[in-house]
Amino acid sequence: MSTSTATFDTLDDLDDGQRVLVRLDLNSPIEDGEPQDNRRFERHAQTVRELADAGHRIALLAHQGRPGREDFTSLAGHAEILASYLDHDVVFVEDIYGETATDAIEALDAGEVLLLENTRMCDDELPEEAPETKAETEFVQSLAPHFDAYVNDAYSAAHRSHASLVGFPLVVPAYAGRVMETEYEANTAIANKSFDGRVTMVVGGTKATDVIDVMNTLGETVDDFLLGGIAGELFLRADGAPVGFDLDPEQDLYDSQWEANHELIEEMLDERREQITLATDLASDDDGERAEESVADIDEKTVSYLDVGTDTAESYAEVVRDSEAVFVKGALGVFEEEPFSVGTVRVLEAIAETDCFSVVGGGDTSRAIEMYGMDEADFDHVSIAGGAYIRALTGQPLAGVEALKRS
Numbered sequence: 001m002s003t004s005t006a007t008f009d010t011l012d013d014l015d016d017g018q019r020v021l022v023r024l025d026l027n028s029p030i031e032d033g034e035p036q037d038n039r040r041f042e043r044h045a046q047t048v049r050e051l052a053d054a055g056h057r058i059a060l061l062a063h064q065g066r067p068g069r070e071d072f073t074s075l076a077g078h079a080e081i082l083a084s085y086l087d088h089d090v091v092f093v094e095d096i097y098g099e100t101a102t103d104a105i106e107a108l109d110a111g112e113v114l115l116l117e118n119t120r121m122c123d124d125e126l127p128e129e130a131p132e133t134k135a136e137t138e139f140v141q142s143l144a145p146h147f148d149a150y151v152n153d154a155y156s157a158a159h160r161s162h163a164s165l166v167g168f169p170l171v172v173p174a175y176a177g178r179v180m181e182t183e184y185e186a187n188t189a190i191a192n193k194s195f196d197g198r199v200t201m202v203v204g205g206t207k208a209t210d211v212i213d214v215m216n217t218l219g220e221t222v223d224d225f226l227l228g229g230i231a232g233e234l235f236l237r238a239d240g241a242p243v244g245f246d247l248d249p250e251q252d253l254y255d256s257q258w259e260a261n262h263e264l265i266e267e268m269l270d271e272r273r274e275q276i277t278l279a280t281d282l283a284s285d286d287d288g289e290r291a292e293e294s295v296a297d298i299d300e301k302t303v304s305y306l307d308v309g310t311d312t313a314e315s316y317a318e319v320v321r322d323s324e325a326v327f328v329k330g331a332l333g334v335f336e337e338e339p340f341s342v343g344t345v346r347v348l349e350a351i352a353e354t355d356c357f358s359v360v361g362g363g364d365t366s367r368a369i370e371m372y373g374m375d376e377a378d379f380d381h382v383s384i385a386g387g388a389y390i391r392a393l394t395g396q397p398l399a400g401v402e403a404l405k406r407s
């Protein structure tokens with residue numbers, strides 16, 4: 001067993017010269033049918049490189065999208081992107097567990113790497129079922145005999161009880177890959193570490209339910225919740241400001257979420273008002289220029305707000321500088337457009353400059369670090385997970401991690 005605080009084996013425990021089945025999460029944005037490069041490739045490449053350099057024979061499993069959605073594609077393009085991060089070829093095999101796949105697996109030489117087709121193209125993969133059921137599927141039973149070890153590196157998919165994540169650990173000795181190990185350690189820190197000083201959580205983004213879940217479960221641990229994004233605007237609406245609704249009937253960023261969650265948001269404000277900080281100013285797009293308004297001066301919402309204002313950004317940065325630990329989930333604005341990156345970037349820069357324990361999570365939000373030239377090394381951890389990150393922060397078990405612990 002390695003020195004990790006988790007109770008699963010890691011690559012440090014793997015014997016030499018193994019035939020290894022490795023589950024990655026290469027789920028990516030798809031544009032014009034092609035996967036777009038993102039941090040997941042770079043991170044998982046480190047695990048794959050380590051295994052290849054150690055002379056293991058490596059078959060990779062991953063998924064893309066879901067059946068019926070536009071992002072449900074083959075993994076051929078993913079193999080090319082992954083190969084670009086490795087000093088090894090990645091051979092793409094257009095099969096998951098049939099003879100084509102097993103023949104290719106048996107033909108692997110030491111250090112060679114192949115990627116099997118999208119696991120979600122196989123009927124056994126998706127239905128959320130118990131690990132015991134998944135272990136009995138044809139998918140798992142057909143592939144398992146070809147391997148000495150199973151490595152789960154797909155932390156960001158570990159909240160799913162799918163065959164490739166929970167079935168194999170019951171029938172093949174299982175290990176956590178480096179991404180799994182690092183993500184697990186950092187994201188469970190809020191539950192496992194104790195902090196003497198101020199603990200701050202910056203919550204924004206598009207999903208009010210993420211913010212409500214985090215406040216519900218971490219309300220006793222976190223001293224200050226700093227709000228922004230669409231979620232923050234919904235809280236402002238619950239607080240009486242005339243914002244937090246859709247201007248365009250074609251758009252549904254706010255109204256459905258308001259219908260579904262406004263009572264919970266109002267209760268949260270009642271119960272935790274002193275812990276919750278809302279934006280005091282907001283920014284919008286005025287003919288391509290950033291325009292700012294104080295929330296107190298807004299009589300009627302006539303524009304879409306795309307960021308918190310500069311005063312809010314500065315006061316949030318001040319709280320960060322006074323914190324011993326800072327956790328981030330969701331962006332404070334549409335940081336992908338430079339004029340509306342102020343809130344997200346000022347807060348991230350304050351975290352980077354401050355000697356606090358810091359974790360930045362969310363598939364989208366973590367991109368801001370790279371986009372605005374910040375150094376990932378200035379953060380304790382930058383998570384590539386969205387749903388799994390939220391579940392880990394709120395102390396919920398992840399099916400894939402639980403299966404590893406059982407192996």
Ligand SMILES: Nc1ncnc2c1ncn2[C@@H]1O[C@H](COP(=O)(O)OP(=O)(O)OP(=O)(O)O)[C@@H](O)[C@H]1O
Pocket residue numbers: 204205206207228229230305306307329330331332333334335336361362363364365366385386387
């Ligand atoms: N006011 C706003 N209007 C529209 N979009 C916003 C606004 N504020 C933030 N966003 C968007 O929120 C997104 C990030 O939040 P999201 O809820 O997707 O969370 P995440 O934690 O990064 O990702 P995920 O959970 O999807 O992995 C950004 O892409 C940003 O553009």
Ligand SMILES: O=C(O)[C@H](O)COP(=O)(O)O
Pocket residue numbers: 025027065066156157160363386387
């Ligand atoms: O991209 C992700 O967040 C994970 O791969 C999980 O994907 P899913 O939400 O389609 O199950």
